[in-house]
Amino acid sequence: MNALPPLPEVPVGTVLELPKGDWRYGGHHLRLRVEQVRHDLSHYYDNQWIWLVGERLAADGTPMGPMGALVRVSVLR
Numbered sequence: 001m002n003a004l005p006p007l008p009e010v011p012v013g014t015v016l017e018l019p020k021g022d023w024r025y026g027g028h029h030l031r032l033r034v035e036q037v038r039h040d041l042s043h044y045y046d047n048q049w050i051w052l053v054g055e056r057l058a059a060d061g062t063p064m065g066p067m068g069a070l071v072r073v074s075v076l077r
Contacts, residue, residue: 004047008076010037015057016071024049024070031057032069048073 010016011034018030038051049070056064 004043005073007039007042007047007050007073010034010050010052010076012036016052016076018069018071018075022072022075026069030069031059032067033057033063035066038068042073045070050076 014034016030016032016034018032020026020028020030023030032052033055034052035055036053038053041051042049050073051068052071053066053068056067058064
């Protein structure tokens, strides 16, 4: 069995600015304040993608509701 690459730390409260190509299933730019990191799901994606749960933010920082996002790990390093 091959070892998976390590996952980066994403502290709770981090605000990520993600272009549409760096997260799956949205098709648009995403601003996300991280509330939870689901490391347990990342092994299904060979640790190339990481599941984050957080608060979607408008451009001015206004909260827009909770959401989950599958984020490309390479943009977090």
